[in-house]
Amino acid sequence: MELTELAECVSSMSCVVTQLAAGLTIGMLLFLVASGLTLIFGVLGLVNFAHGSLYMMGAYFALAAYGPTGSFAIAVLAGTLGAALLGLFFERFLLSRIYGQDVLMQLLVCYAIILILDDVVKIIWGADFRNMGVPPAFLHPPFIIGGGVVPYFYAILFGITALIAVALSYGMSRTRFGRIVRAAAVNPGMVGALGINTTVVYAAVFAIGAGLAGAAGALSAPIRSVVPGAGVSILIESFIVTVIGGMGSIGGALAASLILGLTRSFGSIGFPLFVEGAMFVIMALVLILRPSGLGGRRG
Amino acid sequence: MGFGRDSAIALAVLLVFILLEFTGLRSAGLVDFAIRFATFGLLALSLNLLIGSAGLVSFGHAAYFGMGAYSFGLLMQTGAWSVPAAIMAAVAMTALLALIIGALCVRLSEIYFAFLTLAFQMLLHSLILSWIGLTGGDQGLMGGIPKPPFLGVDLARQDHLAAFSLFCLVASAVALRQILRSPFGAALRMLRDNPDRAAFLGLSVFRYRLAAFVIAGSFAGLAGVLMSLYVSGAFPSFAFWTTSGEAIFMIMLGGVSVFLGPLVGAAIFLMLNDWITAVTEHHGLFLGIILLIIVLGLRKGLLDFAFEHWRARKGSQP
């Protein structure tokens, strides 16, 4: 524990700005992955253990699109759409066959998908790690705010992820589709009885969730190496977010992601050897005090 | 019936195995296979107490496997423990870990349960990696595990180790079978099928599930001990999620509803694994596709499938 350093940091403007900006950006990237996971769970009642693999695929699709085009926008679009289409494929041909069955079946199908995708990327893109690199358009010196450092590209990332979050929340609360999705989460039978094709709703929700994971993978491709098996660590963190935020709650996922992001960035100053542990402690506390999570429905 | 018959069958099986070990059929490959089969068979069998009987899908069972292996290895490396004492202590320590994690997890609904167990397992895994002074980090426990002979058993010899592992497997299988036959086992199944009714009858869901969790964890710890004896060390991958995934895979291959299903699954899995690594480096692709075929095609384990088929043909009552 280096709490004096933490105290020094919190009382210094430059340190607070740097850590806050970094923590929020990392938190928002995590939110994209976790919101997809929680959305799929909320509506389909399915724990997508293969969600991390969709994140990885998003990064690989982005890499493949960035190579020939050199456009980051196209890369992100390719990562998002590619992962969404892949998710759609999995939902239609594999996962939809096991709806209503126990967790064991879901777990096994997802486990198979993880095994297969890790090998498929190795066959297509090679076993070695790949790196996209920050696109030249974003290679500007970092912003210096109050003495704190905010990298230009992190500011861009924060902006894009925040836009996606706003669009997601608007889509869920204000559009007809969002209302159907929320209704389907509570009572799929009723939605079906109203003449709405729940099969289509499920497929769409899974594709959106997969697309969110893909977007996160694509957005982080310039700063994180892209490698087979990259999905696992992000999967564990997304699980922690979903537990803390409450399964199925997008608002809860946002809060939990930002809490984890900030825990990481300030924790690296105050308790560098216990950052990982701290996330588990927060999760355990939430489970004991409020088992349904921060944003979860009671009962 | 019951215990006597089980024990007799078990004893006969064990004798056949051990005779095989010491006859002309014996080969280094067979001896190694026997040890690995006993180890993974026991791991899968213990996990099926949770999955098959209690309906608790744990994705973190490797934590106890790893805990057993590391506790045993560390105790033996002090040089102050005999093998049987260290095994008992290692299993006790594993039981304690299972008690703590179980107390936090068993209250939760099945999906939360699945990935909370997963999360705690990852915590243990990263602890093993970081606590280098104790565990050796990613290099595992180094320098080998001393195996002083006891009661004429010299575990440094592979054939002795194979016979010992098979003995542990068979004894554990008999014990687990007895547990499932007891009123406790019946209560677990009722909790799985109808928790409300069980609660109405005054059964404490929490206590029964926790007890099952600790028992399963302890036997997984024993499996971990066997593993550490086999490789003469302990490694972080013992407590990694892929080990849990493989144990679930084995159960699924064999079947959840037949008691010996996990053992059949373990044998098939090991043979499959050995064959696949010999022919291809795209291990995951092959295993993944086979898994999908079984899960989506058969929708149950091989023994489950065979058993139901047999019952349907016999046309007898359920």
Place this chain on the structure above:
Amino acid sequence: MSTSKPAGLHRRRLIGAGTAAAITGFPNIGFTQARQPIKIGVPTILSGRVAQLGISSRNAMQIEVDAFNASGGLDGRPIELIVRDSRGVPAEAARLAREMISSDAVEFLFDAEPSSGGFAIHEVVRETGTVTLHINSETSSLTADPRQRFWNAFRVARQGIHDSIAGGYYAASVARSRNLRRWMTISPDYAYGRDTTAEFVEFARGFNADIQITGETWPRLFQADYTENITRLNQGRPQAVYSCLWAGDLVTFVEQASIFGLFAQSQLFAVNMADYTTLQQVRNLPRGVHSGNRYLRNFPPVPGNLAFATEYNRRFNTFPTNWSWQSATAVRLLTTALRQVGGTNPREVAAKLKGMTIESPFGAEGTVTMRAEDQTLVDYAIGWGTTISADPFVENMQKADWATIRRLEAEWKRGKGWG
């Protein structure tokens, strides 16, 4: 397919061996016996995050083995490699080693696992007495600790302690000339990262007492994101940063730290930077990163080294790694011993390997030696230089002096009680 080479290649090789035998006039009966291949088992990682380790090891071995077979093998007996994937699971590595020895009847093992699997295999061959060359384990204790030594195990790899002495010496002199006093470290939180960093710091401070470590940060192995570690480094405002992160982890760290402007204020000493797979992946390589050599085709600047890289590139369309030169050296050492012994008797081959010196393009002075005392490779080229963004990627290479390394290594061993 890891185990069998394309049939065409195989046939051609046998024909080659046959012609060689026909020319030298072996009788036909002896011929069938003589072409029985010498099987060598290679447990390694071919899948997942560090698959490059196994792939680039196998590639280099194949080049050398093909050359050996084409030149007649061991009196007409070609070498056959049996390469299998342990997926990085040590227990699986131990199993593969056992299986290769008992079922495939391999006569030698090239253990191309990283340290964890390497130690597991070490225990297996301690029992079976199979002559084994550890190719990729850099952990010093594998051979430095006398309890780990036995007659049939050899290490053909760079070693952590050698790198640390060379790096410490180089860093101390740079620190002196540029007055770098405040240092921080960022290394992966596992045994290799902890040990290597501690040894580097020990030697750097031993050469230059002004060096102060003002902070350290330990990301997990394979951590996805280093932002929190980088902001911590930023807060500490060090003049120099040491790291033994490697491969994808190092690239991620460098990319992220660059956009935080970390390298504008701090010099980076990254021991594992100078490997082509790493160098070519960094898109925004900061100028002047100090790095040790992993594998560079122009260091040592000798024709044999360049030829090796060119041949590797021609066949596999990529460049060798550190693991590649180690694998190539292992094949050259073993085949030299086999030919000198004139057979495959394990005791004789092991005795021949012990203390053997061969010519090598990867040697500091044109040779490498399998040191008799602890059966580990010495006199391989170690150097430090600074990176530039294009080929040859590293310039101003300074070659480490093996006399110094040997002296300090001996002191270090005595300090550990291993002397």
